[in-house]
Amino acid sequence: MGFFSKDIKNMDDLFVHTLRDIYYAERQILSTLPEMVEKASDPQLKQAFQSHLVETKNQVGRLEKVFRLHRQEPSGVDCPAIDGIIEEADEVAGEVDDNSVLDAALIAAAQAVEHYEISRYGTLKQWALQLGMKDAARLLDQTLQEEKKTDVALTSLAEAAVNLAAAA
Amino acid sequence: MGFFSKDIKNMDDLFVHTLRDIYYAERQILSTLPEMVEKASDPQLKQAFQSHLVETKNQVGRLEKVFRLHRQEPSGVDCPAIDGIIEEADEVAGEVDDNSVLDAALIAAAQAVEHYEISRYGTLKQWALQLGMKDAARLLDQTLQEEKKTDVALTSLAEAAVNLAAAA
Numbered sequence: 359m360g361f362f363s364k365d366i367k368n369m370d371d372l373f374v375h376t377l378r379d380i381y382y383a384e385r386q387i388l389s390t391l392p393e394m395v396e397k398a399s400d401p402q403l404k405q406a407f408q409s410h411l412v413e414t415k416n417q418v419g420r421l422e423k424v425f426r427l428h429r430q431e432p433s434g435v436d437c438p439a440i441d442g443i444i445e446e447a448d449e450v451a452g453e454v455d456d457n458s459v460l461d462a463a464l465i466a467a468a469q470a471v472e473h474y475e476i477s478r479y480g481t482l483k484q485w486a487l488q489l490g491m492k493d494a495a496r497l498l499d500q501t502l503q504e505e506k507k508t509d510v511a512l513t514s515l516a517e518a519a520v521n522l523a524a525a526a
Numbered sequence: 527m528g529f530f531s532k533d534i535k536n537m538d539d540l541f542v543h544t545l546r547d548i549y550y551a552e553r554q555i556l557s558t559l560p561e562m563v564e565k566a567s568d569p570q571l572k573q574a575f576q577s578h579l580v581e582t583k584n585q586v587g588r589l590e591k592v593f594r595l596h597r598q599e600p601s602g603v604d605c606p607a608i609d610g611i612i613e614e615a616d617e618v619a620g621e622v623d624d625n626s627v628l629d630a631a632l633i634a635a636a637q638a639v640e641h642y643e644i645s646r647y648g649t650l651k652q653w654a655l656q657l658g659m660k661d662a663a664r665l666l667d668q669t670l671q672e673e674k675k676t677d678v679a680l681t682s683l684a685e686a687a688v689n690l691a692a693a694a
Binding site for chain 1: 532533534535536537539540543544547605606607608609610611613614617618620621622623624627630631633634637638640641642644645646648649652653656681684685687
């Protein structure tokens with residue numbers, strides 16, 4: 359994108375810009391997830407992050423298909439949103455000592471990431487439909503549904519902690 | 527939070543830290559919304575942002591009640607996540623010339639903000655229950671439901687644009 363120029367002229371430009379934004383975001387998430395697997399103590403949470411790592415690799419592949427459907431080479435663009443979400447997660451995790459508190463902080467951080475992705479994939483799917491790109495919309499919707507499922511699974515893990523505390 | 531110290535010792539500390547995070551975020555959103563009202567062209571979108579500005583003021587008041595229920599003075603803590611989301615929204619909006627494309631970009635930005643809030647209020651509500659703070663959980667849930675409604679309303683506005691394009 360150029361300085362002092364208006365480089366997004368139409369919906370197609372906006373779609374590609376946002377596709378490049380989430381492509382950068384997914385790759386940042388890929389490089390962050392192994393650290394989250396490492397930090398998690400609860401075996402179910404560790405397993406959830408491990409599964410999501412595999413899923414995220416597929417999602418990156420799916421995004422590359424969307425780029426190709428659009429006859430574009432896959433490439434990223436800086437995404438201050440995901441950088442901020444990850445920076446905040448690192449800062450908070452660095453302040454926590456206790457293992458179960460750290461697990462709670464990791465679930466919260468992962469849900470903030472999931473919700474960022476849910477908003478972006480929801481938007482991209484709508485725009486793909488608007489641009490008449492049904493195949494791209496279908497691929498984007500597959501990832502959207504996966505992200506929603508991951509968010510629900512993380513909520514269940516958080517609720518399990520609530521029930522545990524209530525029973526204590 | 528101190529340098530090189532682990533200042534979050536327990537769930538209560540994590541709850542207060544995250545409450546301060548969303549308090550800062552809501553106030554950043556409050557200062558950004560008038561600009562979004564200004565930039566939006568579609569009268570329904572302008573109205574949606576205007577209503578959300580009023581709603582956000584109430585949500586800030588509700589957070590202040592939660593602080594008081596917890597016998598804490600309301601105060602914020604830097605939130606790189608919301609700063610990143612807003613920075614990205616500004617960058618993209620600055621690249622767009624066409625009014626209807628700018629409206630689409632504004633809806634996408636607002637939905638990224640809503641989803642950040644949905645994740646944080648969902649987390650805070652769970653933690654309030656875990657800590658036995660039922661009144662706080664009820665207040666946090668009220669805002670959570672409002673944020674979800676706002677997100678649905680924004681999706682409807684985005685879908686209207688899709689239908690408009692399909693009919694063209």
